[in-house]
Amino acid sequence: xxxxxxxGYAGVGKRFCxxxxxxxxxxxxxxxxxxxxxxxxxxxxxxxxxxxxxxQECSEGIFLTDLxxxxxxxxxxxxAVVADEVVPASDWKDCSLNDGMKIEFxxxxxxx
Amino acid sequence: MIPDSKMSIKWSKGxxxxxxxxxxxxxxxxxxxxxxxGTGKFASKKLIxxxxxxxxxxxxTMALRRVDVKSEEENILxxxxxxxxxxxxxxxxxxxxxxxxxxxxxxxxxxxxxIKIEVINDMKYLLPDNEExxxxxxxxxxxxxxxxxxxxxxxxxxxxxxxAGAAAIMPLGAPIGTNRGLExxxxxxxxxxxxxxxxxxxxxxxxxxxxxxxxxxxxxAVLVNTAITTAQDPAKMGKAFAMAVAAGxxxxxxxxxxxxKYASASSPLTGFLRxx
Numbered sequence: 001x002x003x004x005x006x007x008g009y010a011g012v013g014k015r016f017c018x019x020x021x022x023x024x025x026x027x028x029x030x031x032x033x034x035x036x037x038x039x040x041x042x043x044x045x046x047x048x049x050x051x052x053x054x055x056q057e058c059s060e061g062i063f064l065t066d067l068x069x070x071x072x073x074x075x076x077x078x079x080a081v082v083a084d085e086v087v088p089a090s091d092w093k094d095c096s097l098n099d100g101m102k103i104e105f106x107x108x109x110x111x112x
Numbered sequence: 113m114i115p116d117s118k119m120s121i122k123w124s125k126g127x128x129x130x131x132x133x134x135x136x137x138x139x140x141x142x143x144x145x146x147x148x149x150g151t152g153k154f155a156s157k158k159l160i161x162x163x164x165x166x167x168x169x170x171x172x173t174m175a176l177r178r179v180d181v182k183s184e185e186e187n188i189l190x191x192x193x194x195x196x197x198x199x200x201x202x203x204x205x206x207x208x209x210x211x212x213x214x215x216x217x218x219x220x221x222x223x224x225x226x227i228k229i230e231v232i233n234d235m236k237y238l239l240p241d242n243e244e245x246x247x248x249x250x251x252x253x254x255x256x257x258x259x260x261x262x263x264x265x266x267x268x269x270x271x272x273x274x275x276a277g278a279a280a281i282m283p284l285g286a287p288i289g290t291n292r293g294l295e296x297x298x299x300x301x302x303x304x305x306x307x308x309x310x311x312x313x314x315x316x317x318x319x320x321x322x323x324x325x326x327x328x329x330x331x332x333a334v335l336v337n338t339a340i341t342t343a344q345d346p347a348k349m350g351k352a353f354a355m356a357v358a359a360g361x362x363x364x365x366x367x368x369x370x371x372x373k374y375a376s377a378s379s380p381l382t383g384f385l386r387x388x
Contacts, residue, residue, distance in 0.1 A: 052178045073179055077187025079221040084213075086220035104178065106217065108188045110157070111175025111203055112150030112288065112315075112337030 047099035064095035067103070079106040133365050136332050138310055139225065139258030139279045141197060143333065145170045147323070147357045148199065148312060149350065150337025153289075157191040159346045164196055167350030171197040173228055173337065176218055177204070189223075199260065201228040208247035215252050227252060228282065228314075229261040238288045242269035246276050253277025262314055265299035270307050281307060282314035282335060285326065289338045291318025294325060304330040320349075320356030327360025328368065 049056045049067070058067060064080060064087060080087045080095075081104040087095050097103070136143045149169040151160060164172065174188045192198065200218040205211035208231065215227045229252070231244040245261045246269060253259045258279045263269055265283035273281055283303055286292035293316060294300060304311050310332035317323050318339045326334050336353050343349035 071181070073181065074187075077189055078179065079176070079217065081217055086217055104217075106176055106221075107179050108174045108200065108218075108221075108223070109177045110151040110154060110188055111201055112152035112173055112335075 047097075049097060050100070050102040052104055058097075060099075062097055063093055064097060064103075065092040067097060068092065068105075071105075073105055074107075077107045079108075080104075081106065136310060138260070141258075143170050145354060145357075146327065146333040146361055147350075147354045148172070148314075148333055148335040149340060150335065151188055151192075151341070152337050153341045154346065157186065157188065159341075160188075160191045161193050162347040163340060163350040164193060166347040167340070167354040169196070169350065169354065171199050171226070173199045173201050173335070174223075175201050175203045176214055176221075197226060198223045199226045199228050201230045201262075202248070203230045203232070205229075205231050205248075206233050207231060207241075208244040208251065211244070211248040212251050215248070215257060216255075219257065225256060225258045227257045227259055229259060240264055240284070242266060242273075245269075246272045249273050249278050250276035253279075260312065265296045265303050267299075267302050267306060270303050274307060274309055278309060280310040280312050280332070282312045284315040285313050285322070286316025286318075288315045290316050291339055292316055293318055293322035294329075297329070300326070300331070301329055320352045323353050324356040324360035324363075327357055328363050330364060333357070 046057050047060050049058060051067070051071070056067075056071075058070060062070075064082065068075065068078070068080070075089075078089070080089075080092060082095060082097070083101055083103075136146055145168045147167055147169045148171040149163065149167060150173040151157075152173075152175075154160060154163075160172075163169075172192060174192075189198070200215075200223045202211040202214040202218075205214055211229050211231050215229070218227065219225060229245050229248045231241045231248060232238050233241055240262050242263050245263055249259045249261050253276060259277065260280050260282050261273050261278050262282045262284070263273065270281050270283070281303065283300055284296060285300070286295040294313070295316065300311070300313060311330070312333040312335055313323075313326040313331045314335040317326065317334055317336050323334045323336060334353075334357055340346050340349045340353060
């Protein structure tokens with residue numbers, strides 16, 4: 001069996017855990033670049049946000065504008081609330097998101 | 113038990129019953145049209161602008177909700193012509209805290225300072241919670257909002273909302289969407305006679321005649337949603353309501369004659385063409 005380079009390995013960064021790394025490497029060796037690698041890579045580099053009350057996974061260090069794109073939200077009239085503050089559309093590209101942040105995407109709808 | 117001094121009611125003749133033709137001013141904004149409208153339940157949002165044009169309504173409500181990618185619900189603001197005042201509501205709020213949060217977001221999102229406070233816990237009759245509404249009114253008026261609380265027509269609550277800084281009060285005529293008219297008539301009358309703030313009868317008005325009646329009674333304006341938006345021709349119905357509101361207001365200015373128990377002939381009771 002040839003040793004398959006682990007694409008997720010480089011991303012471990014600061015918190016290196018030898019047992020975890022060994023287990024993960026062995027999984028990648030079995031599966032190559034397939035499902036497990038992708039899964040593990042995602043786990044290593046992703047973060048979780050609370051979007052409209054639901055958990056949403058996304059890659060680390062993304063900006064609000066990236067999340068809007070990822071969720072394919074209609075931009076017109078969109079109101080983005082990050083950590084209880086409304087972020088104006090002009091600031092979406094500069095609004096960086098952190099793990100665990102609460103984000104609400106709202107819009108004005110019909111009502112009496 | 114000694115009653116709180118704040119609770120004592122001054123039995124003044126409120127400004128609402130004044131028969132002078134005074135402009136309706138809410139939060140420093142003058143309204144020449146006393147019909148406020150809503151955007152709920154239109155078959156198509158394209159009907160909003162023609163309705164506003166036909167009725168001349170200068171204030172319209174809308175709600176704030178989480179985006180639902182699956183639903184077809186579009187941004188309502190693009191369908192409302194410029195110059196019409198926006199009155200976002202806090203529908204969906206179950207307590208003062210939630211209402212305050214919605215109001216703050218609506219203003220930060222560019223909807224202006226007007227806010228209709230709507231705090232509802234009861235999903236069967238959709239009756240407003242006056243106590244929580246008063247709390248929200250107090251918080252938001254201090255933050256510079258122009259607060260219009262939707263409320264049960266209760267004088268003590270209305271006085272508290274007045275003290276809390278409401279810009280107007282919006283008592284219900286009947287439960288939302290019922291089209292039953294002024295079921296709360298005697299209690300509306302008490303508010304009209306004793307509250308100095310503008311009284312806008314909101315909810316339950318189903319026909320132009322009922323809107324006219326509210327204005328004749330002394331209401332300063334009415335807010336109509338369902339009866340207009342679910343009519344076959346919302347623009348025409350909007351116009352009919354605007355005419356009824358204007359007629360009712362005009363009748364009040366003209367000072368109506370009293371009701372009488374027995375007939376009072378309009379034609380002379382002499383000179384009949386018959387032999388006695």
